[in-house]
Each structure stands twice: as structure tokens, then as C-alpha cells.
Amino acid sequence: MAKNSGRRDFFRKTAALAGGAVAASAGAAPLPVPPSAQEPGRPIPEAMYGMPSKYEAHVARRRSDVLKNRQNWSDWSMTPLQHQPGIITPNGLVFERHHAGTPDIDPAKHRLAIHGLVKQPLAFAMDDLVRYPSVSRFHFHECSGNGLTDWLKPASSTVQQTHGLLSGVLWTGVPAATLLEEAGIDPRGKWVLFEGADASAHARSIPMEKVLDDALIVYAMNGERLRPENGYPVRAVIPGWEGNVSVKWLRRIKVSDQPWHLRSETARYTDPMPEGKWRQFSMVMECKSVITSPSGGQQLKGPGFYEITGLAWSGAGRIRAVDVSLDGGRNWREAMVEEPIMDKCLTRFKVGWTWDGAPAVLMSRAVDSTGYVQPAVQEIQKARAIAGFVQHHNGIQPWSVNAKGEVRNAIGQA
């Protein structure tokens, strides 16, 4: 409530500034009857699943502009965060990442098995699974490779390319704990394998403690069944952890007394550290934020009022605060953070800005409920080895604005 009344004050203060943007087209309003009001529009078909306006065709997932694959099966597409308001990504725009393409799985034939160190192995048909007590939870979903092309100098131009392996989803499913308790966990069971039914048989080992805490076996996203590319008909969701551990097209859950040390846990999804060491099982996505507007590739229309807005999130909890700098990190002001602020969920921040036409460098810095502060890349470099396409990039992202109003990726330059 205190936040809301602060917000009201914020409007009062900024509305007059925003007027500058409107004055150009203001005046005694001419009200010609538009063409749309002169003839009936499109009627409703008998049954329909709707699509966006043809005028929004530029809003689409896109593959990497920087890393082009030689073959198409291990690939990813990125969410156009510059076009996404709020904290939910429409399902048609949720990013994809898979190692052997999107499989075609008939839900009537699919089975999810639970085996290993359990008292009673089980196999669930989808019709069985959806009868269990369900939960729906808002969580961010981020690939550990988000930002890997842009550590020390700019490679990508837009926020879709720098940060678009990130989406916000309302997941619906059954707690993994419910299904494991149904099978009966052997006391020796400390690690849990999740394996997909895709051609890469992608699999990961997750500690039992995390699985019992908040892992979900998910069949729906944002109010409908999973999309094929996001795991249809069933997937794991491991809240706040790197996206690839939330195994899609889930076909088995196996309980063991130790991790599997799969290729995806040794050759991949590990992080280089100083002195040639590699960090393994670094699965929590640490606190991070990015300004989505103004962002790379956008063009300001001259001096005047702009709303700076972006997203903040943390795999360790809730967002406590977001600071924004307009001068490359010399001075910071606290942004307004929009309710609801949920655990391990995208959080929207906003701050009003009257641009005077001089060059500026915009950046954001988030703090989570554990007190962890999003670091600059230089700080990350003190603890880790940054060379090549390194994962887990949660460094501060600067965007530069030049005197022409052109916004550019300024990573490594601010």
C-alpha cells in the first residue's frame, strides 16, 4: 500500500514531463470517423485459437544473431524482451533451448517412470498425473548461457540477443515430492535424475533436498498445456535454477545415492575458475537485472520524458530493490518495483527519466532477499575465469545513449 501511494506521487510528478511527448500531436482534437468505424469488422469463427495482429509480426522469437549453428538440432531461440511489458511471457514467445530439436510426443502414449532407490517403481500416464493435487506458481526461467556472448565487449545489439534466454511463466503441475512420496523414497536416495524423451536424452542430477523443496512436474504453462518446444506433454521445473536442469519431455525420474556426472555435468554446464579449475553443479541463477527499455537498437525520439523499465530476478528468493544509474554507475537511484513481487519470479522495475539530449549510460543493479547484490563483470572476474563463452553471466548490463538518441550495448565499456 505504501508502494502504491508512492507510485501515485510518481505519476503526479512525471505526468507533466511526459506532456512534452504529447505536445507535438496535441491541439483541439479533430475527430474524423476512422475507416474502421465505417464497415463491419472480422466475424468470429466457430472455434478459434487467436493470434497477434499482423502489425506485430516483428515481435517474434529469434535465433542467435551472434552464434550460428552449422546444424539445426542443438539450437535456441530468444524472447523479445524489448517488446514484453509486465512479468509474463506469452507462450508463443517463451525462449527455446534443445539439444536435438523438438520431439513430437503423443500424450496418450507417453509414460513418466519413477524408479531407482524407491520402494515401488511407478509409471504414470498423463491422465493419471493430472489427477494429483496441483499447484500453479509464477517463476522466471533462464538458460545458464544467457549473455554468454557479451562479457567483456559487445557482440549482440539488442536485449533479445543479450538477455532473451529468459522468460516469465505461470507453471502448473504436481510437486515432485508428491510423486516421489507415492513411490516411497529409500533413505539412501540423495540425488534424483531427470531424463527427457528427446533424441539427445538430455538428463541432469538434482539433489534430493531441492527436489523435495520446490521442484514441480509440470504439464501446463500460462493457462494451457505445455507448448511442444517447452516440453509437451510433461517436464520438470526446478525453480530458480539454470534452465537446462528443468528437463523437458520428461520420461523418467531415477533416485540414487550420488550424482550421475553426465556429459551435461562435466563437459557442459560447468564454469571455468582461476588456475584451470572448473566449477560443477553451479545451478542457482544468481540475482540479476536488465533494462529492457531503452535498450540496444532502440532510438530515442529526442529530449524529453522516457520511462526506464526492466526486469529483475533471483534464483535465491525475491527481489528486494533495484537501483538504476543514468551515468554509467557513478550515481544510483532506487527504482519503483511493481507488485506482485514473488519468489524466484520476474519482477518489473521502473523509473522516470527526462533525457536532456546529452550522452548517457543506463544500467540497473538488483538486490535480492538474501542481501546479495548483482555484481559488475569486473567483480565476477575477481572470482571466476572469464574467457570465451562462459555461462552464468549475471553482471550489470550498461546501455549507452548517444546525442542522436541511439541506444547501444556498452558491456565492457562503462
Add this chain to the structure above:
Amino acid sequence: MAKNSGRRDFFRKTAALAGGAVAASAGAAPLPVPPSAQEPGRPIPEAMYGMPSKYEAHVARRRSDVLKNRQNWSDWSMTPLQHQPGIITPNGLVFERHHAGTPDIDPAKHRLAIHGLVKQPLAFAMDDLVRYPSVSRFHFHECSGNGLTDWLKPASSTVQQTHGLLSGVLWTGVPAATLLEEAGIDPRGKWVLFEGADASAHARSIPMEKVLDDALIVYAMNGERLRPENGYPVRAVIPGWEGNVSVKWLRRIKVSDQPWHLRSETARYTDPMPEGKWRQFSMVMECKSVITSPSGGQQLKGPGFYEITGLAWSGAGRIRAVDVSLDGGRNWREAMVEEPIMDKCLTRFKVGWTWDGAPAVLMSRAVDSTGYVQPAVQEIQKARAIAGFVQHHNGIQPWSVNAKGEVRNAIGQA
């Protein structure tokens, strides 16, 4: 937090019951390699807006099964609530209602005018509008005609047909107050006209007090620009009030000292009362709930555990509690209400049920933060005249389950 631990207990209690559903397909798990794991799947195209699985083609908006229009332009489509988990409706399934079809409006040419009792008439291009400080808010959206075919006896078979003029949306836009303050409100201004750019020139008069309180001028829904059928490129959203006052394809906002008494406020969107009187400007959608599963047209697969789940909402505030009856209203138990519980927003409730195979009548009853209790139709009849297709039906919805497990609409019969 108390709610969450209660939820955990709920799982512990019900999981064993749910086991009944799984036993049929349980056993030592056979793990044949599925066809999907034997060859690469679909690669990612260069740019793409995703669509649901082909196996989910039955999940679509549908026109009324009961009222068939003779012409197609004044029509509606309904949300398949029986297939929607959580509290968000995917944009492709958000219900439609329009009086002259969906217009095709080029956002680059569209203007929104503010005039009448204001100090400075203004006209906003879309590019101007989106620069104002924005807000994103989760709200339910419901047509006042939702349920009008099913007051005293069953006419519709499914919850899509009885309650599907209802959706849950994260709206993004500019507070109407911001734009009106920009134009400067004349102190005589007490009512505000919103008029659409469609061929019906649909318009409504809204009290200034409500407009300044929480009305939004909206350009995005669920993380992307409005869909054409839901008002692209800009619409009003009047939270908690009947859907038709949230005028779509908005082209002008006019301030006056009195309401307009338009056809949509005299011949339509009024409610018959006893002694031949009619109630006008009854725009708040009162507290309501419905069980979405099990619901009409569904088939239980024999005795055993089922999760009863549904939606509750109120135009007057938040949902405080939802009670569920399994015996046609003789006994009630309190359902679990899932967080987050937001103002004027869909709220999901759940309760475990072990069906013994005997006939049952399931119903839900919501209470909102004002203390208002959702009434039975018989109670509504004491205050209003129910004859024909009467609007504002927030009565309790019963679903009967027979010994075969067939679920049917039991309105007027329980």
C-alpha cells in the same frame, strides 16, 4: 506462509488417496526407448511465434452452443475454462465480445482523443501513449452476460458455455488519471465517455470517480500488444466492472457533467427488477465462483481421488474464502485458495475429493473482502426479476455427478 504449510499438509493427506488413480498403470517400470528419442525433432526456424501442440486442437474459444446469431457481426466467443489451470488465460483463448466484428486498425494511423470538459483537448498517437509511465495489473475480465442462458434450468452443457465469458489477464497501460490530468479536468466533469473505433461505435459512460481510481488505458495483455479481437491497438480497462464498459479500439474519451444514456445504457446492459422497473448503471461484477473441474461434460473414471478446482473473483475486491459443497449445499468445507490473491483478479481454489461412486452435487460459494457472500439463484430472485436472458448472473453453479461418473449442469435442480 501459514497457507503454504497448510498446503503441504494437504498434499501429505491426499497423496495416498491419489495413489488409487495411479495403481492401474503402476508396477516395475518398463522403460523402452520411445520413438521421440530415436531421431532428431523439429529444428527452430529463424523467427517464430509459437503455437500449441496439434494434440491440443480441442482447446479453443467457441461461440455459444445455445444462442446462435443470424448474422455474424454482433457475436461472442468463450474461453475453455475447463482446460485452463491457474489464473491467467492465454491470449489465444481470451473470450471475445463485439457488436460489429473485429476492426483492422493500423496503429501508426490511430489517434486517441481526449475532449469535452477539459482545459486542453489532446490527441495521442500510439508512440506518444506508450511513453507515459505504465502499470501492469492482473485483473479478471467478465462479460455481464456471462451465464445468461442458465438461470433457472440447464441450457448449456460445459463450463465454457456457462461461464466462458470470463478470462484472467495481466493488463499493461497508462492510468486514465494520468492522461486526464494531462488534459486538465474541468471541475464540472463528473462522467467520462469511452468510445470505440469499431463500426458499432460502442460507447459507455463511466463515473469520474471510478476513472480516476483505477481505470487504465491499455495497449498490452499478458506480455504483448493487445490482440485484434481484444482491442488492438488501445482499449479501456475498468477493473472489476462488466466487460463491455472496458471499451475496445478506443478512439475518444470525453468528459461531461452527466452520463450519456446511450442505447448501451438504456435498451442494453440494464437489469429487470420487480414491478417492471429496470436497474441502470449496474456495472460492478459481484463476487462469484465456479468449479471448472469436474464440470459439465466431463467424465469421471470411476471412484477414487479427484482434485476439485475452480475460479473465484469479485469486482469489489479480493477473494477472502471459497467454500465447496459435495452434497448440493447441505454441507460446506473451506477450499484451499492459491496465492497470489490479488484485487479484482481470478483466484484459484482447490479441494481434494475421494469419490465413492455415489451420485453427488458439487458447488462452490465465494466470499470477498467486503464480506459479500456469493448467493444462490433463489436469493437473487428475491431482489431481481429473472425472466429471459438476464445479465449479472453471479449465482452458485451446481454440477451433478451420476453413478456413471457423468458430470452435468444442475442449475435450478440443486
